[in-house]
Amino acid sequence: xxxxxxxxxxxxxxxxxxxxxxxxxxxxxxxxxxxxxxxxxxxxxxxxxxxxxxxxxxxxxxxxxxxxxxxxxxxxxxxxxxxxxxxxxxxxxxxxxxxxxxxxxxxxxxxxxxxxxxxxxxxxxxxxxxxxxxxxxxxxxxxxxxxxxxxxxxxxxxxxxxxxxxxxxxxxxxxxxxxxxxxxxxxxxxxxxxxxxxxxxxxxxxxxxxxxxxxxxxxxxxxxxxxxxxxxxxxxxxxxxxxxxxxxxxxxxxxxxxxxxxxxxxxxxxxxxxxxxxxxxxxxxxxxxxxxxxxxxxxxxxxxxxxxxxxxxxxxxxxxxxxxxxxxxxxxxxxxxxxxxxxxxxxxxxxxxxxxxxxxxxxxxxxxxxxxxxxxxxxxxxxxxxxxxxxxxxxxxxxxxx
Amino acid sequence: xxxxxxxxxxxxxxxxxxxxxxxxxxxxxxxxxxxxxxxxxxxxxxxxxxxxxxxxxxxxxxxx
Numbered sequence: 001x002x003x004x005x006x007x008x009x010x011x012x013x014x015x016x017x018x019x020x021x022x023x024x025x026x027x028x029x030x031x032x033x034x035x036x037x038x039x040x041x042x043x044x045x046x047x048x049x050x051x052x053x054x055x056x057x058x059x060x061x062x063x064x065x066x067x068x069x070x071x072x073x074x075x076x077x078x079x080x081x082x083x084x085x086x087x088x089x090x091x092x093x094x095x096x097x098x099x100x101x102x103x104x105x106x107x108x109x110x111x112x113x114x115x116x117x118x119x120x121x122x123x124x125x126x127x128x129x130x131x132x133x134x135x136x137x138x139x140x141x142x143x144x145x146x147x148x149x150x151x152x153x154x155x156x157x158x159x160x161x162x163x164x165x166x167x168x169x170x171x172x173x174x175x176x177x178x179x180x181x182x183x184x185x186x187x188x189x190x191x192x193x194x195x196x197x198x199x200x201x202x203x204x205x206x207x208x209x210x211x212x213x214x215x216x217x218x219x220x221x222x223x224x225x226x227x228x229x230x231x232x233x234x235x236x237x238x239x240x241x242x243x244x245x246x247x248x249x250x251x252x253x254x255x256x257x258x259x260x261x262x263x264x265x266x267x268x269x270x271x272x273x274x275x276x277x278x279x280x281x282x283x284x285x286x287x288x289x290x291x292x293x294x295x296x297x298x299x300x301x302x303x304x305x306x307x308x309x310x311x312x313x314x315x316x317x318x319x320x321x322x323x324x325x326x327x328x329x330x331x332x333x334x335x336x337x338x339x340x341x342x343x344x345x346x347x348x349x350x351x352x353x354x355x356x357x358x359x360x361x362x363x364x365x366x367x368x369x370x371x372x373x374x375x376x377x378x379x380x381x382x383x384x385x386x387x388x389x390x391x392x393x394x395x396x397x398x399x400x401x402x
Numbered sequence: 403x404x405x406x407x408x409x410x411x412x413x414x415x416x417x418x419x420x421x422x423x424x425x426x427x428x429x430x431x432x433x434x435x436x437x438x439x440x441x442x443x444x445x446x447x448x449x450x451x452x453x454x455x456x457x458x459x460x461x462x463x464x465x466x
Contacts, residue, residue: 011413015413018412041413041414041415041447043414043446043447044414060415296413296414296447296448297447297448297449300413300447300449322443322448323443323448324448325445325446325448332426334445373426375426375427376426376427376428378427378443379427379428379439379441379442382441382443383441
């Protein structure tokens, strides 16, 4: 029997393998990954200092444990050059950890799953290349921790989820942090100004300098090795390390080259199937209803549904509203980003303890965010969603937890 | 304390201790796992309770 092949050993790929194995002890599974295969929880990369963990301590399972638990063949340091959907095989190139074991080979598959993830969007700034790092994988993070040893000043580009968490983690662990963003307040796309101001205030307690409504024209490496960012407003920011946290772009090249339909991400139906009936895709490389959703929960839920489908129990992917936790020192936040832009925010609460809710033009709850002590209202908010029909099913949240 | 259990999320390794509960989420200390509502979601990764991901570790307060 030919194996089910999963390309990518990130959260989506490994979760799918785990879920298939829970349902079917016999199905052969092969996972191909261009980097080392290790299980880790990616959201921890932007909070590891506060967790008192080294980069290596974030590893939940090494490859040997994964092989044993998943009963799968795991091919690391192996990239996929080509998919031949007519022959139902992939062409792989293994390079080994030191680029020494070069080998190209074909692998036939029964079903193929693309879990190729997403990559940091490149900054279109002079001098960014080579001087700006992105932290999107454990390997990136291992290098980043080396890089910031004995360093002091860090500039973060982007005040979104990852930028804010890094700002909090680094500033509360002794680093001097600057954050620059072209918008007006942190997480502007998903929260109103009032909550943005509280987040800014909470993170600022450790001495973060914010530069909103600002962009960088050029980055120059100085003789002493420090980096100087020239802003379009004429000012400059000096730093030892610059992190870019401006967002991710789905890795669709392999799918595109193979003739699969892609847009911003790989296009899939509600069974996670691509335009080819034996090829599926899930996680950060796909778009769900036209939108990439680079979060843990949608990938997990899609993996669970797909594992059922692949083992003979065809079920649709259902993505109910998923609260996302943002870890900021002294001000915990839970947020369920609005799915529409049409509507308005309602804000209540005092100081850090805020509840903000987004209502569409029909006055239906479409998103919310809670901070400080108000996060205890999370269950209640989830139950207040007016049970919209998603893929024909009613949301599972029936009651709150109060 | 010997009957107080610890449960861990498979996806993110979030730990729920029955002894400490989750007061910030409105779950008082001493709340048994089975008394947590079925629609409760992991505070870190938003996976469900009965949905599979929480795992009993041991009858001790120690985690890793």
